[in-house]
Amino acid sequence: MDPDPANQAKANLSMMHSKFICCKLYISESRNAMAIDAIDRAARSDPQVVVISKFEDCLYNRVRYTLVSYVANDSSTGEVIYSPIRKVLLAMIEAAFSTINLESQSGAHPRIGVIDDLSFHPLGQATMEGAAWLAKLVASEISNDLQVPVFLYAAAHPTGKSVGAIRRDLGYYRPNYKGNQWAGSILPDVLPIKPDEGPTHVSHERGATTIGATPWIENYNVPVLCKDVATVRRITRRVSGRGGGLPTVQALALFHGDDCTEIACLLDPDHVSANQVQTVVEQIAAEQGLEVEKGYSTDITKDMILDKYLKIACGAD
Incomplete structure (x- = not known):
């Protein structure tokens, strides 16, 4: 018997849940301390969801949060029906939209929106289908509740379209300020391609976002x-x-x-x-x-992600 209570707690959590999800959330801001503080508070709103890492770059004016939680499946169908990560992500996104205006944002990294990208990655015994389901659910909520155009990619897209192809269609890679930077909104009022979710008209304060499900990157x-x-x-x-x-x-x-x-x-x-x-x-x-x-x-490896999540989640319990 393992005498270490921490190891026993990890074993108990692993018995309860074998499927986990990681989401990398990219937000177009890192210089606004008030905005980052509000997003950080939202990220800590549920101990079942752990911020594994946070990477800020002031020159790019961009921050990436890596979050992990478990996913629950229907006992009869095996389909994903719930993950605490969804509610935390939506709280973080709402905090970002309430404190960041894309029209006044600039940096050396391209972006099409305040919430520039969310990528979902299955961990443990979770499947790509489950990650795609969760990606599409979050996309639907962002587009419907917050009226933000969303472009799906990879496993979340009906034909598996890549995020790079979408970005090229939207002019994502073309700087519009000082030759090598991006400032304000880069998107026209009416999008050149139809989003998978949400309106075709863009708010210059919020922009658009891409959401996908992929293997670990x-x-x-x-x-x-x-x-x-x-x-x-x-x-x-x-x-x-x-x-x-x-x-x-x-x-x-x-x-x-x-x-x-x-x-x-x-x-x-x-x-x-x-x-x-x-x-x-x-x-x-x-x-x-x-x-x-x-x-x-800018992040820890896949092999370290799940182990760190289990240690932190068990410590919170």
């Missing part, structure tokens, strides 16, 4: 000591899977400080490692005579 940023974003974009294209580089890697060159442009990457760790990304960036940059600093992950 990691965020890895590589700083290149170069002010010329166009030069780093050429490197980025050769790194990304879309440009014929590393499979599954999505990469974006973003101005980050006075003498640095970052290559911000999303990668599937089951296919490509952060070390592989780092090596390829260094090799291509060396051809241009550019120096590359050691990259950094």
